[in-house]
Amino acid sequence: MTSEEQYTSDTEREINTILRQANHDHAEAIAELLDVSSLNLPRTAVSMIQxxxxxxxxxxxVSITGLQEALELLRIYGHWDRALRIVERVALIPLMNWGQFAGLRMIRHDALWYAAREGLTVDLSSLSAGLFDPPYTPLFLETDEPMFKHPLDDPEMRQLIGLDPSTIGCVVPRAARVGMLLSDLSLLSTIWAYGGSTVWPLDRVENERRRLEAGILALPGMAPLTAPTLKE
Incomplete structure (x- = not known):
């Protein structure tokens, strides 16, 4: 066995140890906090979070992506306090410079971004502790492709997600429609954490965030049942 193979084995073992411990320490408590049956949310949002x-x-x-989406929805619909309690647990999970931790990093970036633009004065040091940017620049910082879906800008995609009347005879399931916009929103949180880029200056990042969040609320069945707290 070469030293490189040994390193790969050791790294995989360390990753699995961290994530197993995270399941043991946090999964059950987070699942309880994700019970939104008592919250006045649109049915599709409730279904996705549940x-x-x-x-x-x-x-x-898949599970981490689902958690990302749930936390974004809680925040968008004005339940920041609930989302923060979950994110504080996520922030206790050590991060490594591997893809298995990308979603956990995005969750913390999204929460820090929200706190920064809202001017929150609560102590968020726990979210920043141990948070580091990997020693590379993600490709999506310098291009709109291939990870961004841009569903709001594609006429056919707008029909597929139900924003415009369909002339193509089909639409995607409601949760998938929301997921397309939330996916782009997650990428923006990482771009914000990097301080923007030439392609994505921070004013464009903020404008796109506002568009995506407004687009989510405009999707069929996603209008807030009570007014969300959305500051621009």
Whole structure:
């Protein structure tokens, strides 16, 4: 076995140890906090957040993506306090410079971004502790492709997600529509954490965030049942 193979093995073992411990320490408590049955949210939002509770695990990318989406929805619909309690637990999970931790890093970036633009004075040091940027620049900082979906700017995509009348005879399921916009929103949180870029100056990042959040609320069945707290 070469030293490189040994390193890879050791790294994988360390990653698995961290994520197993995260499941043990936090998964059950976070699942309880994700019970939104008492909150006055649109049915699709409730369904997505409740789905993220099922079999919550930090060792699965689908589960982490579901958690990201749930936290973004809680924040967009004005339930920052609930989201923050979850993010504070996520912030206790050590980060490594590997893809398995990208979603956990984005969760913390999104919360820090919200706190920064809202001018919150609460102590957020726990969210920043141990948070570092990987020693590379993600490709999506310098291009709009291929990770960004831009569903608001594509006429056919707007029909697929139900924003415009469909002339193509089909639309995607409601949760998938929301997911397309939330995916772009997550990428923006990382761009913000890097301080923007030539392609994505911070004023463009903020403008796109506002568009995406407004687009989510404009989707069929996603209008807030009570007015959300959305500051621009």
């Amino acid at each position: 789905q993220s509770r099922k079999h919550l695990t930090f060792r699965g990318q």
